[in-house]
Amino acid sequence: MSPTAAIRRKPHTPPVSASPFPYNPGSLLSVNDLSLDELNHVLERATALEAQDPLTRDHILAKRRVALLFYEASTRTRTSFELAAKALGADTALVSNLSSSIEKGESLKDTGLNLRALGAEAIILRHSSSGGAWLLEESTRLPILNAGDGMHEHPTQALLDLRTILAHLRPGVKEVGPETLAGVTVTITGDILHSRVARSNMLLLPRLGAQVVLCGSKELLPEIDLSGWPGVSIERNFEAALERSQIAMMLRIQAERLAGLQLDLEEYKAHYQLTGERLARLAPEAVVLHPGPIIRGLEITGGVADGPQSAILEQVTHGLAIRMAVIERALGAGTPAGKTAGPAKKTTPQQKKGARA
Numbered sequence: 001m002s003p004t005a006a007i008r009r010k011p012h013t014p015p016v017s018a019s020p021f022p023y024n025p026g027s028l029l030s031v032n033d034l035s036l037d038e039l040n041h042v043l044e045r046a047t048a049l050e051a052q053d054p055l056t057r058d059h060i061l062a063k064r065r066v067a068l069l070f071y072e073a074s075t076r077t078r079t080s081f082e083l084a085a086k087a088l089g090a091d092t093a094l095v096s097n098l099s100s101s102i103e104k105g106e107s108l109k110d111t112g113l114n115l116r117a118l119g120a121e122a123i124i125l126r127h128s129s130s131g132g133a134w135l136l137e138e139s140t141r142l143p144i145l146n147a148g149d150g151m152h153e154h155p156t157q158a159l160l161d162l163r164t165i166l167a168h169l170r171p172g173v174k175e176v177g178p179e180t181l182a183g184v185t186v187t188i189t190g191d192i193l194h195s196r197v198a199r200s201n202m203l204l205l206p207r208l209g210a211q212v213v214l215c216g217s218k219e220l221l222p223e224i225d226l227s228g229w230p231g232v233s234i235e236r237n238f239e240a241a242l243e244r245s246q247i248a249m250m251l252r253i254q255a256e257r258l259a260g261l262q263l264d265l266e267e268y269k270a271h272y273q274l275t276g277e278r279l280a281r282l283a284p285e286a287v288v289l290h291p292g293p294i295i296r297g298l299e300i301t302g303g304v305a306d307g308p309q310s311a312i313l314e315q316v317t318h319g320l321a322i323r324m325a326v327i328e329r330a331l332g333a334g335t336p337a338g339k340t341a342g343p344a345k346k347t348t349p350q351q352k353k354g355a356r357a
């Protein structure tokens, strides 16, 4: 055998390049960027910052610059990120697609580079394209906080949902681990197809032992292979799902993303609306969550939204504490001595499925 033939026959394994994301250890692109230790650190800091005297808290990031870059409408996420940054003493600048050069066609990359040139030390981004936060991070190398990218992820929403769930079902728990939510079923019902909230929760909650049940019609929850998603399953019958749930998370139908999909809303309500009657009969102890905006009379009745089982407004309040903690982490403040703020896992939009603590 000639030496050349031997070389040719050698099995060739192409080098596997590790994902460089997140480039910046302060970024939060996906819930999977947080190891269990970092998740605990964020929860612990959220509690500490919430309890801290506002007059000392606002020294933590005094005069640091944080930009909010919003390409989609938002009430809760934008306001709570802004108030959270301000509560830590940071200067904030809001850029939205309706009142900036984005309207004139400036790219996400150029907008990000200009914000960096203006001294932004972190950017909070909401973008209508899945992967937008990854692109901005790659272009600017700044810490990027993903405030929702298209139909992909919304990591701070899942963190605030988790904090709300813990407050109700595991009060007093100081540290979370793989068994913390064992025995808890979280049913997410509605427009799963378009929901970044559903995806981030599907990635986060099973890492702590919860079962996540997805519920919805075939149009809004197509048949999908869940083999890479431990702890996640589908139940089409809303009443059956509700009966086994400790948490009932309802989702809005995202009309802006339906792209021609025709839905019979009366039929949808008949099968999937969370009514007071259904709640009382099937899940009288369950905690009701919704990321907002709620559409009263569609996915949820006004009575349930305002009722005693609803923790919807508590979620909003938890969001402020969580966002203070992730902004502090982004700018490298509040890191315990000897620890780095860096993520344990690196992710791309394609590498989310099935990652565990």
Ligand code: MLT
Pocket (backbone or CB within 6 Å): 148, 154, 157, 196, 197, 251, 252, 254, 291, 292, 293
């Ligand atoms: C989101 O930004 O994804 C929201 O919180 C949920 C929604 O828009 O319905």
